[in-house]
Amino acid sequence: MKYIEIDEELYRYIASKTEKIGESASDILRRLLALSVTDSEESQPVTVTVSQPSLESNYQPNSLPDEPEAGATEFQFSQAQLEEQKGAVGRFLYALSSLQQQAPKKFAAVLQVQGRDRLYFARSKDELLQASQSSNPKEIGNSGYWVTTNNNTAKKQAILTEAIQALGCNESVAVALANQALSK
Template structure:
């Protein structure tokens, strides 16, 4: 039996590959290197902490051959782990690439799709209008309106007056399978018989009013956001319904 000196890390690696009690380091290495274990004559286990001085060192050629075989065995054992790690890193890199897109790139994507406000209404984003949206709120006039429907219609009418042609963007504010705004009363009735459509002032726009107060606020919030209103300001204005 020959002995070789190995470092602590390699020793722990070999010991970690033990499959049965009493399996020697030689048996473990032969199994890892694909050599037959049964061909080796059993020897009494000798416990030593250092190799004997009479041990003949391996030649450079023998060391290289052993190193190559050990390297191939280790690479085979860890190849599956490397593949899994690589897949995880690829997925992470892909996600990071999307998250780290410049703002301009994200805006192009978002502008072509629907997004959802914090209150649950779908909005197609548009360019910001340079208007003071809070001007649509006159507390004394608002107090004269009849119920939530009256306040809802009052704020929409004022918003239509304030934004002019840009108000047409309200047609892009829709729910999932729901139509909130249209050019005609019949359009809303065709979408829902219970829509209870009402005309927005003298403008050629109609809105469904059969929603509860919370939903009316959500719709107005979405409209304000669509027309370029700041999110906090839109929420504050919508709370007046």
């Protein structure tokens, strides 16, 4: 896996060139640069760290680091696995399970994601059912974390965005990842 660092403006430009739902940044760049895609290139994910360089950093715009900067938070979802899921609930649970696997030590932060009068995440099914009998709780993989699933897709997308932010991503990256997972 290779890593590149791009600034927020470039990330938004690439995202603005999306032509179809689920199109990856790599696909967009290949299309814009008129490059062909081979099977081996499609199967190897690339993680992009989006950051805003500070004046104090040793930021060099032409350098491509071998690994992300210390403290950078990055996540990725397998597009193939997302497409295998049944409906929005399946994609929602897959995305959350993927996040939990990628950041197991930080994942408890999602427990802070709550609605004004609603509990979205808990450590048990009963905790969610006590908060709302209609929550339709589902376990996130085998993580021991549970999530309410009876929200509409737009609300699931908002919850997923907040969860990704709680794990350390900035808002634009969180929105892009949630869109990738739940826009179909």
